Amino acid sequence: MSNEEVPERWLLISLGNRYRGDDGVGPYLLDRLRSRLAGLVDFLESGGDMARLVGEWKGRQVCLVDAFLSDEYVAGNLVRVNIIGDNDLADFIAPSLCSTSSHGFNLGEAIELGKILQSLPRRLDIFAICAEDLTRSDRLTPKVKTGAQRAEQAIIAFLHADNGGQPCTNSP
Amino acid sequence: MKEIPASGNSKTIKVDYLARVEGEGALFIRYDDDTVHDVQLKIFEPPRFFEAFLRGRDFSEAPDITARICGICPVAYQMSALHAMERALGLVPTETIRALRRLLYCGEWIESHMLHISMLHAPDFLGYPSAVAMAGDHPDIVRQALEIKKAGNALVRLIGGREVHPINVRVGGFYRLPSLASLHGLRPQLAEARKLAEQMARWAARLPFPHCEYAYEYVALSNPNEYPMNEGRIISNRGLNITAQDYEKHFREEQVPHSTALHSVLIERGAYLVGPMARYNLNFPQLSEPVRRIAGELGFKPPCNNPFKSIVLRCFEVLYAFEEALRLIDQYQAGGEPYLTAEPRASSGCAVTEAPRGLLYHRYSIDRDGKIAFAKIVAPTSQNQKTIENDLRLMLPKFMHLSEEHLQGLCERAIRNYDPCISCSTHFLQLHLQHEQRGSP
Numbered sequence: 001m002s003n004e005e006v007p008e009r010w011l012l013i014s015l016g017n018r019y020r021g022d023d024g025v026g027p028y029l030l031d032r033l034r035s036r037l038a039g040l041v042d043f044l045e046s047g048g049d050m051a052r053l054v055g056e057w058k059g060r061q062v063c064l065v066d067a068f069l070s071d072e073y074v075a076g077n078l079v080r081v082n083i084i085g086d087n088d089l090a091d092f093i094a095p096s097l098c099s100t101s102s103h104g105f106n107l108g109e110a111i112e113l114g115k116i117l118q119s120l121p122r123r124l125d126i127f128a129i130c131a132e133d134l135t136r137s138d139r140l141t142p143k144v145k146t147g148a149q150r151a152e153q154a155i156i157a158f159l160h161a162d163n164g165g166q167p168c169t170n171s172p
Numbered sequence: 173m174k175e176i177p178a179s180g181n182s183k184t185i186k187v188d189y190l191a192r193v194e195g196e197g198a199l200f201i202r203y204d205d206d207t208v209h210d211v212q213l214k215i216f217e218p219p220r221f222f223e224a225f226l227r228g229r230d231f232s233e234a235p236d237i238t239a240r241i242c243g244i245c246p247v248a249y250q251m252s253a254l255h256a257m258e259r260a261l262g263l264v265p266t267e268t269i270r271a272l273r274r275l276l277y278c279g280e281w282i283e284s285h286m287l288h289i290s291m292l293h294a295p296d297f298l299g300y301p302s303a304v305a306m307a308g309d310h311p312d313i314v315r316q317a318l319e320i321k322k323a324g325n326a327l328v329r330l331i332g333g334r335e336v337h338p339i340n341v342r343v344g345g346f347y348r349l350p351s352l353a354s355l356h357g358l359r360p361q362l363a364e365a366r367k368l369a370e371q372m373a374r375w376a377a378r379l380p381f382p383h384c385e386y387a388y389e390y391v392a393l394s395n396p397n398e399y400p401m402n403e404g405r406i407i408s409n410r411g412l413n414i415t416a417q418d419y420e421k422h423f424r425e426e427q428v429p430h431s432t433a434l435h436s437v438l439i440e441r442g443a444y445l446v447g448p449m450a451r452y453n454l455n456f457p458q459l460s461e462p463v464r465r466i467a468g469e470l471g472f473k474p475p476c477n478n479p480f481k482s483i484v485l486r487c488f489e490v491l492y493a494f495e496e497a498l499r500l501i502d503q504y505q506a507g508g509e510p511y512l513t514a515e516p517r518a519s520s521g522c523a524v525t526e527a528p529r530g531l532l533y534h535r536y537s538i539d540r541d542g543k544i545a546f547a548k549i550v551a552p553t554s555q556n557q558k559t560i561e562n563d564l565r566l567m568l569p570k571f572m573h574l575s576e577e578h579l580q581g582l583c584e585r586a587i588r589n590y591d592p593c594i595s596c597s598t599h600f601l602q603l604h605l606q607h608e609q610r611g612s613p
Binding site: 045051055109112119 | 287
């Protein structure tokens with residue numbers, strides 16, 4: 001057995017509702033990445049229970065994919081937020097956002113609770129795609145679908161790089 | 173809303189957003205030094221028209237459509253819908269299906285109750301504005317709660333396919349039955365969480381409770397063989413004893429000007445209470461022996477008529493749900509068809525099950541092609557609205573010596589005793605307390 005360090009598996013978490021148009025971009029990416037990153041990454045589709053994340057992401061390297069709404073970005077734009085360790089992600093995310101239910105937590109609160117309970121991810125990289133339409137639909141709008149394809153490539157490159165680079169293949 | 177006359181002696185306390193309840197509403201209370209004149213739990217969340225959405229849809233879609241009414245108790249909506257449809261179609265589920273449905277309900281009670289106990293209700297008793305603030309001083313309690321909830325999630329995920337809005341439930345049974353090995357694989361996690369649930373119940377029983385006891389009419393399902401979830405007669409402590417088929421002969425929904433949710437009343441006697449307090453007080457003998465023993469040790473033998481103590485009763489129900497889940501897993505017989513089928517026919521059916529917050533009634537009529545012609549859904553929170561208003565009316569005179577800030581906080585707590593799910597009944601609560609001294613116009 002070699003003494004070479006085996007890279008730790010990443011946990012890829014998707015947030016969003018498959019039936020709310022562009023909000024489904026997280027699950028859409030998760031579905032596509034499952035086959036392309038099988039064996040390298042663990043996958044978790046979150047249906048909105050942020051309390052669950054506090055238990056699941058503790059100490060892990062986490063890549064989180066989600067949709068966001070903004071007046072400053074164009075639909076389909078990819079925004080990456082890189083969080084390492086204990087810093088101010090909770091400040092980055094407005095408490096009023098990401099709230100799935102007043103009965104539950106939003107992402108900012110989950111991170112705040114994670115800090116208090118020492119149950120934060122070791123590293124958290126967020127890939128967020130600017131959404132356009134969140135009304136009832138099981139399809140992404142064309143701009144968001146194109147943005148999702150760019151995000152897919154970015155995530156694959158990012159996770160392969162963390163695992164020592166692209167695997168060798170016989171493909172030219 | 174009534175116009176309140178301006179008075180130098182009158183006071184108004186206003187809470188724009190009462191946190192830690194599901195939904196949007198407001199509370200208005202007008203009182204003077206002697207009496208409470210008006211209490212209105214004002215629900216202004218727009219009606220969601222689920223009953224209308226269902227018309228014209230296939231009977232098989234009712235469980236999945238109604239599950240979307242609530243992300244906290246979707247299993248309850250699925251259970252009431254599919255039992256009602258099965259009655260309409262003359263389907264009688266097998267013992268295996270029956271056991272798995274009960275197991276799924278155990279998971280939802282654990283998830284829903286634990287969220288309310290630890291994240292929404294406990295901060296009230298310890299003086300914190302939120303669970304996150306409470307976690308700073310009581311991290312172990314919050315960690316335990318998350319572990320307990322995690323076990324509930326695992327149970328719902330295994331039986332239902334995922335922990336929010338399960339997808340494995342269908343009229344007649346399940347799309348796929350879990351393997352014996354997968355159920356047994358969950359056992360260690362459930363057994364460990366059961367220990368934590370007992371610790372949580374013992375902790376909750378020591379919380380400081382305001383002294384408030386009222387004479388309620390409790391209404392719950394009752395079944396001689398088990399603590400009620402999916403089956404039983406609808407009974408009360410004042411003589412009601414009916415089947416689900418007779419529900420609408422005894423319960424009526426009323427419109428009130430200040431709420432987009434209908435108020436449900438007993439035709440004969442008015443307000444009533446559903447939920448953990450009703451279930452516990454009416455069905456204590458059906459709880460498991462360890463839960464009854466622990467309740468006795470902690471001084472919580474029924475009747476428990478203090479709504480603030482409902483947090484402890486929820487803990488007992490969580491403990492029971494773990495014991496029941498372990499029992500069901502140990503007795504599970506794998507095999508058999510995952511579901512029964514029936515040809516659609518013009519028919520009607522209704523059912524009542526016990527959602528975490530209480531009685532949930534569904535009634536459907538379907539046509540000969542199996543399309544839904546009529547749907548009626550009565551959610552627990554709409555059944556408790558009048559009782560919540562009554563609690564506030566009765567509670568306030570005892571606490572008028574408190575500062576307005578404390579009084580306001582107590583009113584919010586009194587509402588949270590019911591874990592109200594306003595979105596189910598039709599999201600934040602605004603509280604307006606108006607104090608008028610005697611002699612004001």
